[in-house]
Amino acid sequence: MRVAVGVQYDGSGFQGWQAQRPGVRTVQTVLEQGLTRVADHPVRLTCAGRTDAGVHGVGQVAHFDTTAVRSARSWVLGGNAHLPADLSLSWARDVPDDFHARFAALARRYRYLILNRPRRSALWRGRAAWCHRPLDAERMNEAGQALLGEHDFSAFRAAECQARHPIREIRELTVGRRGGGIVLEVEANAFLHHMVRNIAGVLMAIGAGDRPVEWAREVLEQRDRTRAGVTAPAEGLYLLAVRYPERFGLPAGAEPMPGFDA
Amino acid sequence: MRVAVGVQYDGSGFQGWQAQRPGVRTVQTVLEQGLTRVADHPVRLTCAGRTDAGVHGVGQVAHFDTTAVRSARSWVLGGNAHLPADLSLSWARDVPDDFHARFAALARRYRYLILNRPRRSALWRGRAAWCHRPLDAERMNEAGQALLGEHDFSAFRAAECQARHPIREIRELTVGRRGGGIVLEVEANAFLHHMVRNIAGVLMAIGAGDRPVEWAREVLEQRDRTRAGVTAPAEGLYLLAVRYPERFGLPAGAEPMPGFDA
Numbered sequence: 001m002r003v004a005v006g007v008q009y010d011g012s013g014f015q016g017w018q019a020q021r022p023g024v025r026t027v028q029t030v031l032e033q034g035l036t037r038v039a040d041h042p043v044r045l046t047c048a049g050r051t052d053a054g055v056h057g058v059g060q061v062a063h064f065d066t067t068a069v070r071s072a073r074s075w076v077l078g079g080n081a082h083l084p085a086d087l088s089l090s091w092a093r094d095v096p097d098d099f100h101a102r103f104a105a106l107a108r109r110y111r112y113l114i115l116n117r118p119r120r121s122a123l124w125r126g127r128a129a130w131c132h133r134p135l136d137a138e139r140m141n142e143a144g145q146a147l148l149g150e151h152d153f154s155a156f157r158a159a160e161c162q163a164r165h166p167i168r169e170i171r172e173l174t175v176g177r178r179g180g181g182i183v184l185e186v187e188a189n190a191f192l193h194h195m196v197r198n199i200a201g202v203l204m205a206i207g208a209g210d211r212p213v214e215w216a217r218e219v220l221e222q223r224d225r226t227r228a229g230v231t232a233p234a235e236g237l238y239l240l241a242v243r244y245p246e247r248f249g250l251p252a253g254a255e256p257m258p259g260f261d262a
Numbered sequence: 263m264r265v266a267v268g269v270q271y272d273g274s275g276f277q278g279w280q281a282q283r284p285g286v287r288t289v290q291t292v293l294e295q296g297l298t299r300v301a302d303h304p305v306r307l308t309c310a311g312r313t314d315a316g317v318h319g320v321g322q323v324a325h326f327d328t329t330a331v332r333s334a335r336s337w338v339l340g341g342n343a344h345l346p347a348d349l350s351l352s353w354a355r356d357v358p359d360d361f362h363a364r365f366a367a368l369a370r371r372y373r374y375l376i377l378n379r380p381r382r383s384a385l386w387r388g389r390a391a392w393c394h395r396p397l398d399a400e401r402m403n404e405a406g407q408a409l410l411g412e413h414d415f416s417a418f419r420a421a422e423c424q425a426r427h428p429i430r431e432i433r434e435l436t437v438g439r440r441g442g443g444i445v446l447e448v449e450a451n452a453f454l455h456h457m458v459r460n461i462a463g464v465l466m467a468i469g470a471g472d473r474p475v476e477w478a479r480e481v482l483e484q485r486d487r488t489r490a491g492v493t494a495p496a497e498g499l500y501l502l503a504v505r506y507p508e509r510f511g512l513p514a515g516a517e518p519m520p521g522f523d524a
Contacts, residue, residue, distance in 0.1 A: 008384045058385060076381060088384040115518065119338060122270045122350040123320060123519060180518030256377065256442030257385060261521025 001067070002097055003075060004250060006090035007031065007047075007060040011234065012126040013086050016053040017060075027057065027087060034082035038075060039068040048101045048242040049108055049191070054126070054234030058257045059090075059109075059241035061250070063101040091251050099248050107171065107243040108191060112184040112200045113236045113260070116177075127258055128181065129200070129236030135207035137182050141175040143206045144184075146217035147199065148173060153192055154223040156202075158231075161193035166223075168192060175203060181260035182207070185240070198225075200232035263329070264359055265337060266512060268352035269293065269309070269322040273496065274388040275348050278315040279322075289319065289349060296344035300337060301330040310363045310504040311370055311453070316388070316496030320519045321352075321371075321503035323512070325363040353513050361510050369433065369505040370453060374446040374462045375498045375522065378439075389520055390443060391462070391498030397469035399444050403437040405468045406446075408479035409461065410435060415454055416485040418464075420493075423455035428485075430454060437465060443522035444469070447502070460487075462494035 009027050019028045028045055035043040047062040070078070075092035083089070098104070113128035115121055116135050124130065150169040157166055172187040184200055202219055205211045211229075219228045238257060244250050271289050281290045290307055297305040309324040332340070337354035345351070360366070375390035377383055378397050386392065412431040419428055434449040446462055464481055467473045473491075481490045500519060506512050 010384050010387070056385065080382060083384075085387040086384050088382055090381055090383070117518070119352055120342060120350050121352070121518070122272050122345075122348050123318065123517075125272070125347040127520070179516070254441070255385075256379070256383070256522045258389070258520040259523025260518045261523075 001069070002063055002065050002095050002099055003092055004061060004063045004095045004099060004101065004248070005075065005079070005092045006251060007057055007062055008088045008090055008255065009057040009060070010086040010126075011051065011054045011056040014053065016055070017047055017050045027051070030084065030087055031062070034079050035064065035075070037082045038070065038078035039066050041067060046101050048105050049239050051237075051239055052194070052234050055237045055239065058238050058255050060239050061101050061105070061242045061244075063095065063099060090255060093250055095248055095250075099244075101242075104244055104248070105190070105242050106245065107187055107189055109185065109187040109240045109243075110191070110196045111238045111240045111257070112186075112196060112232065113238070113258070114182040114184070114200070114204065115180065115260075116182050117180050126235050129233045131204060131208070133208045135182050135204065136209070137175050137177040137207065139213055140182070140184070140203040140207040143213045143216040144173040144175055144199070144203055147220060151220055152223055153195055153220070155219045155225055155228045156195045156198040157192040157225060158194035158198075159225065163192050166192060168195070179260035183259065194231055196237055197232045197234065198228060200236065201230045202228055204232060205229050263331070264325055264327050264357050264361055265354055266323060266325045266357045266361060266363065266510070267337065267341070267354045268513060269319055269324055270350045270352055270517065271319040271322070272348040272388075273313065273316045273318040276315065278317070279309055279312045289313070292346065292349055293324070296341050297326065297337070299344045300332065300340035301328050303329060308363050310367050311501050313499075313501055314456070314496050317499045317501065320500050320517050322501050323363050323367070323504045323506075325357065325361060352517060355512055357510055357512075361506070363504075366506050366510070367452070367504050368507065369449055369451055371447065371449040371502045371505075372453070372458045373500045373502045373519070374448075374458060374494065375500070375520070376444040376446070376462070376466065377442065377522075378444050379442050388497050391495045393466060393470070395470045397444050397466065398471070399437050399439040399469065401475055402444070402446070402465040402469040405475045405478040406435040406437055406461070406465055409482060413482055414485055415457055415482070417481045417487055417490045418457045418460040419454040419487060420456035420460075421487065425454050428454060430457070441522035445521065456493055458499055459494045459496065460490060462498065463492045464490055466494060467491050
């Protein structure tokens, strides 16, 4: 039996999703321990998007195989009872064997939050990037449109990225001002390692006026990471949602998440 | 010289505002230590609203007297350099001697966030109350209107409340649904101890259908705390803003804060 789960986490206390050496607290390790208690056998998880240290999960999806017969409710309530406060299950569903959290995903959607005010804020530490210089959201949005479509995103790819090829398709990218902050949302078939944070870094440089609007297109076309500026901090990044073919019947409802409000 | 400061804090790591015995981490103690470093003499703070353990500060205001001559910028940047990540200064202003953070305040505004969904969420722990039963926001809003105006709020007052009399004037109270949550906002000239959390508790019982809409008025008129249900948890409460006479020239801009977004 294969089971899919919806997962949320505050990334501040985790060294990313992926299990590492013993003693390193990762989402995968802590969640596998919790689900192992419910299943009564060792559980191994595969997720849709392996988020970095500090990145938050709103609509992360993972799957595991099990011989245990449990209701969806039991997986969620039982799992949550064995999970710490910064990690939770939103839902569980029985899925067919050809479901795969990573390979069956049609699209991933991320959000990047930037607190944009002169002083830092204790309320947003670990929850948003902070830029003390005024950012022009319209300019960032205009620049971002150059990234739409299928491209070689080598310029936005971390050196350690293990993807076999750098071609990805961005289907939507919007930047807007909300209260005292900037909200960037981007959807693609899939993302390279650090791709959203590198896009955010380029758009912030444009929004602050350090670079012209055309720079986003130039960076994309040059395919050279070393010219693409800084990687924006992990704490502003949220994995918002993962979309699968309808036949799998997974919940598609938007999860409430922190957003700027004034 | 008297100086007023705007203060923000994530209440999760503090035992409330007010200084207690040594070793207890409170907002007042930590902020006094930070400002003492900037002033080079001991600083004693007075705040607008002494928040409880777990309650968050968005627009808290405090004042202190000093012999040190510092620019507003120096108080903020210097203070923030000596403060931990969960406590920050938003602004500082020189104010006349008749300014008093508590007694000069004309109004206080609080927000109460309730995550309303079947399962708990790791993203909202410490940031919102959680109610797993569906709440009817319109019903809560209607019930809350009975509390508008000047009343004896004894039914909404903590047993340990030290206020001299229980008369307060609520000037605005709204409850609305936002994404997957409920947002309660309330403004009054001042509040009794636990008053917002006790109002939230009564309105949640009404919103869940346990009590009729008229119950809010009944509770108010009975003036008996023991009939007024539970105190809603501290983690959902935010001190949003404090308003002073315009002649003091304090910043009135709304600060961005976490709100439900989907």
